[in-house]
Amino acid sequence: MKVLVAVKRVIDYNVKIRVKADHSDVDLTNVKMAMNPFCEIAVEEAVRLKEKGVATEVVAVTVGPKAAQEQLRTALALGADRAIHIETDERAESLAVAKLLAKVVDEEQPGLVILGKQAIDTDNNQTGQMLAALTNLPQGTFASEVAVDGEKVNVTREIDGGLQTVALTLPAIVTTDLRLNEPRYAKLPDIMKAKKKPLDVKTPADYGVEVASKVSLLKVESPAERKGGVKVASVDELIDKLKNEAKVL
Amino acid sequence: MSILVLADLHEGQLAGATAHVVAAAQAIGGDIDILIAGEGVQAAADAAAKLDGVNKVRVADNAVYAHQLAEPMGALLVELSDGYSHVLASASTTGKNVLPRLAALKDVSQLSDVLGVESADTFLRPIYAGNAIATVKSDDALKVITIRTTGFDAVGESGSATIEAVDFVAENSQSSFVKEELAQSDRPELGGAKVVISGGRGMGNGENFKLLDGIADKLGAAIGASRAAVDAGFVPNDMQVGQTGKIVAPDLYIAVGISGAIQHLAGMKDSKVIVAINKDDEAPIFQVADYGLVGDLFEILPELESKL
Numbered sequence: 268m269k270v271l272v273a274v275k276r277v278i279d280y281n282v283k284i285r286v287k288a289d290h291s292d293v294d295l296t297n298v299k300m301a302m303n304p305f306c307e308i309a310v311e312e313a314v315r316l317k318e319k320g321v322a323t324e325v326v327a328v329t330v331g332p333k334a335a336q337e338q339l340r341t342a343l344a345l346g347a348d349r350a351i352h353i354e355t356d357e358r359a360e361s362l363a364v365a366k367l368l369a370k371v372v373d374e375e376q377p378g379l380v381i382l383g384k385q386a387i388d389t390d391n392n393q394t395g396q397m398l399a400a401l402t403n404l405p406q407g408t409f410a411s412e413v414a415v416d417g418e419k420v421n422v423t424r425e426i427d428g429g430l431q432t433v434a435l436t437l438p439a440i441v442t443t444d445l446r447l448n449e450p451r452y453a454k455l456p457d458i459m460k461a462k463k464k465p466l467d468v469k470t471p472a473d474y475g476v477e478v479a480s481k482v483s484l485l486k487v488e489s490p491a492e493r494k495g496g497v498k499v500a501s502v503d504e505l506i507d508k509l510k511n512e513a514k515v516l
Numbered sequence: 517m518s519i520l521v522l523a524d525l526h527e528g529q530l531a532g533a534t535a536h537v538v539a540a541a542q543a544i545g546g547d548i549d550i551l552i553a554g555e556g557v558q559a560a561a562d563a564a565a566k567l568d569g570v571n572k573v574r575v576a577d578n579a580v581y582a583h584q585l586a587e588p589m590g591a592l593l594v595e596l597s598d599g600y601s602h603v604l605a606s607a608s609t610t611g612k613n614v615l616p617r618l619a620a621l622k623d624v625s626q627l628s629d630v631l632g633v634e635s636a637d638t639f640l641r642p643i644y645a646g647n648a649i650a651t652v653k654s655d656d657a658l659k660v661i662t663i664r665t666t667g668f669d670a671v672g673e674s675g676s677a678t679i680e681a682v683d684f685v686a687e688n689s690q691s692s693f694v695k696e697e698l699a700q701s702d703r704p705e706l707g708g709a710k711v712v713i714s715g716g717r718g719m720g721n722g723e724n725f726k727l728l729d730g731i732a733d734k735l736g737a738a739i740g741a742s743r744a745a746v747d748a749g750f751v752p753n754d755m756q757v758g759q760t761g762k763i764v765a766p767d768l769y770i771a772v773g774i775s776g777a778i779q780h781l782a783g784m785k786d787s788k789v790i791v792a793i794n795k796d797d798e799a800p801i802f803q804v805a806d807y808g809l810v811g812d813l814f815e816i817l818p819e820l821e822s823k824l
Contacts, residue, residue, distance in 0.1 A: 284644045293648055361616070362625050389643055391628045396586065396616035405690035406586050408613050411753075421694060426609040427707070427762070428526070429698035429754050433585065436690050445760055446753060482625045485638065486651040493785050496806035498797070502819045505791065505809050513789045513806065515711075515768040516735075516824075 268378030268415075268437075270322040272313040273368055274306040274342050276335040277388045290486050293388075302338045305383025307345075308443040311450040312413060313381050314346035321415045322379070324348050328371055330364045332356050336466065343461035344453035350466040353474070360389075360480040363471070365397035370474040372402050377438060379420065384409050384442040395442035405435040409444040517546030517636060520574075520597065522605040522614065523564055525554050525584065527698075530563040532708040533606035535670035538567050540663045541604055542671065543633035547571045549600075550677070553592055555582035561679050570677040578685050583693040584610050588686035590617030595684045597622065597658060601636070607662040608707075615660055624656035631667030645759040646782040665707065666765035666786055699754050706757070709738035711768045712787070714757050715750070716742035716780075718773020718794065718813060722750040727814070728772065730821040740764065742774045758783035773813050776801030793817075 278284060278293075279301040287294045302310075316322040327342035328351040329335045339350040353367050372380060385392035399406035407413070407422025411430065414421045415437075423432045425444045453461075471478050499505045509516045519541040524531035534550065541548045550564045553576040561575045574596065580588045593614065597603055603618060605611030607629045619626035631649075632640030638653045639661065706712065713728050713735070725739070732739050740757040741750065757764055759782035769787035774780060776792070776799055784790070785804055792805035793813055802808040809816060 278644070284647050286648050293644060360625060362620060362623075365620055387645060390645065391626070392612050393616040393619070393626050393628060396613065397620035397626075399586070400590055400617035400620040406613075406617075408586070409609060424609070425753060426696075427754070428705075429696065429752075431583070431696045432694040434692045434694050439690075480625055481655040482627070483653050483655070484650055485653055487643070488649050488651075490642070490646060490649050493790075493804045495803045496790075496808070498802070498808040498810060502809070502816060502823055505807055505820070506823055508807055509768070509789070509791070513768075515789050 268322055269324045269326065269375060270313040270316055271326050271328060271372065271375055271377035271380045272309050272342065272347065273380070273382045273394070274310065274327055274329050274338050275303045275383070275386045276300055276329065276331050276338045277303045277386050280304055280387055286487050286489050290488055292484065292487050300334070302341050303383050303386045305385060305443050307450040308445070308447050309381040309383050310342045310345050310347060311448045312443060315448065316415065317346065326351065326375060326377070328353070328368065330355060330359050330367050339466055340461050341453060343464040344458045345451065349464055352466060352468045353471060354468055355471050355478050357478045359478050360482065361391050361393035361397055363476060363478045363480060365394050365401055366476045367471060367474055368398045369401040370476065372398070379415070379438060380440045382440070382442050384444055395440050399440040404438055404440050406440045407433055407435055408442045410441050411444050411446045413441055413447070517544070517601040518599065519544060519546050519548050519602040519604060520600045521548060521550045522593065522603065522611065523550050523552045523560065524606050524608050524610060525557065525560055526705070528554060528556055528560065530560040532670065532705065533608055533665045534564065535567055536665035536668045537604050537606050537663045538569055538671045539668040540630065540633060541602070542569050543668065544602060544636050546601065549574055551576065551596060553581040553589060554584060555579050565677040565679050566673045566675050568671040568673065568675045570675050573677050573679045574682050575679060576682040576684065580686055580688055583696070584614065585688065585691050585693065586613045586617055587691050588688040589614040590621065591686035592684060593618040594621045596682065600658065602659045602661060604661050604663055607664050611662045615662055619660040622658050622660070624658050624660055625654060626660040626662070627652060627654060628662050629664045630661050631664040645779065664763060666763055699752060703732060704736065704738045706738045706740055706755070706762045706764055710766050711735045711737035712740050712757070712764050712766045713737045713770040713772065714740035714742060714774060715745055715772050716774030717744040717748060719745060719750060725751055727817040731817065731824065734821065734824045742777070742780045744777070771801050771805070772817065774801055775799045776804065
């Protein structure tokens with residue numbers, strides 16, 4: 268079974284973001300970029316499936332600018348066999364990415380597609396579900412466990428209030444939650460080897476997909492800052508403040 | 517304009533989130549219908565009909581919609597969405613699971629986690645874990661939106677909408693429900709509680725979370741946890757408050773032994789009053805707390821419980 272895994276280049280999760288002075292967007296100049304953490308978990312899961320002998324080939328795919336090839340090389344270093352880069356400098360939103368991935372699914376015919384549940388920049392949490400709808404495949408979102416069993420896959424999902432397990436026919440789309448696995452780090456020899464693994468470059472036009480979206484970003488602002496309050500000296504003072512000042516007791 | 521709201525269900529009953537989503541629909545303006553989909557959901561439909569500002573409750577009551585699996589739910593929404601200008605759901609794990617399918621099948625974008633309405637086509641939503649707020653305008657014919665419920669006060673329950681059955685039955689041979697393990701608790705649900713008390717890594721172990729029980733009982737509070745406490749295995753992940761857990765905005769939030777990582781703050785900083793109890797007086801949580809108490813939580817918690 269072939270596994271397709273989608274990755275996205277985003278701002279590194281440790282970077283404190285700044286809004287541009289003209290409020291047009293978040294400032295990404297000279298900011299450290301990395302693979303989206305949920306995508307790292309997706310790559311890890313795909314590689315583990317290969318190590319278990321369930322997957323025969325792992326193909327990594329991304330949609331983004333030329334620099335996004337760094338993230339594909341990371342996926343290759345982590346164990347993906349080859350990569351597809353769909354290059355665009357446009358702001359590709361979930362729907363456009365899902366349409367492009369649907370074309371790749373059509374071409375590659377994977378048994379399983381694994382994506383992160385959301386990217387930590389736009390926080391949309393849409394692409395996997397949209398891909399499932401467009402390819403008419405079942406979905407197991409927010410996965411904390413993925414168990415391939417013959418013609419089916421059981422996916423345990425993190426839902427509000429607990430866990431839900433669903434059985435899906437294959438091929439299927441899975442999106443990862445944080446607790447699915449702990450991604451490994453790439454080793455230096457693997458990073459060197461990754462440079463020689465095949466990486467195809469395509470464009471949205473090759474797939475006949477229009478990237479432009481009907482949603483426009485009008486403005487980006489910093490959220491209202493919350494000011495720290497006072498320190499109280501004792502439990503009695505705390506209860507007094509909550510009763511008489513904040514009036515929440 | 518007319519708006520379809522997909523209701524959230526909790527064990528077959530109408531979940532509190534829906535009253536907040538109806539409030540968001542009122543902010544957009546237009547006729548508001550609610551869709552209840554599930555199996556054996558008459559009680560939920562009756563409850564939804566009482567929500568203020570609702571025109572009609574549409575009920576799809578069939579075994580295929582039990583557990584609200586994404587595939588049949590997406591097909592149902594596609595079938596019913598004609599004629600509506602907006603389809604809304606809460607940004608619950610159900611709303612997030614189902615709505616993008618509708619959007620993709622209608623070839624429109626989806627707006628996630630909307631927390632403010634500027635007009636019928638312009639909305640506010642958090643990006644970068646709430647560290648920036650984007651104003652976005654949608655020119656799509658159908659607007660598909662998930663609502664962050666903490667952004668909208670719930671509507672009242674003095675309405676009397678009409679209830680009508682939906683005949684459409686989706687086919688589903690692709691996915692099936694296996695099991696669900698839901699946390700059982702007599703306490704209020706985290707997302708809707710007026711008071712939340714959360715423990716962090718400072719609690720030391722899962723056993724010590726019992727120190728929060730007595731206080732939660734006295735305050736009618738829900739109990740939450742930081743990601744550090746969940747990752748350390750103290751408590752299950754459905755208790756997690758934060759960017760990757762529940763987003764809460766209660767009247768009173770009490771953070772105990774929580775340092776205040778950005779990922780936790782993203783989940784609770786819109787609370788009306790924040791109290792922090794921590795032994796480290798430099799902990800970042802104090803920068804957002806209205807009232808901070810520096811000290812040993814193992815002494816403070818029993819004292820607080822006895823004096824409340």
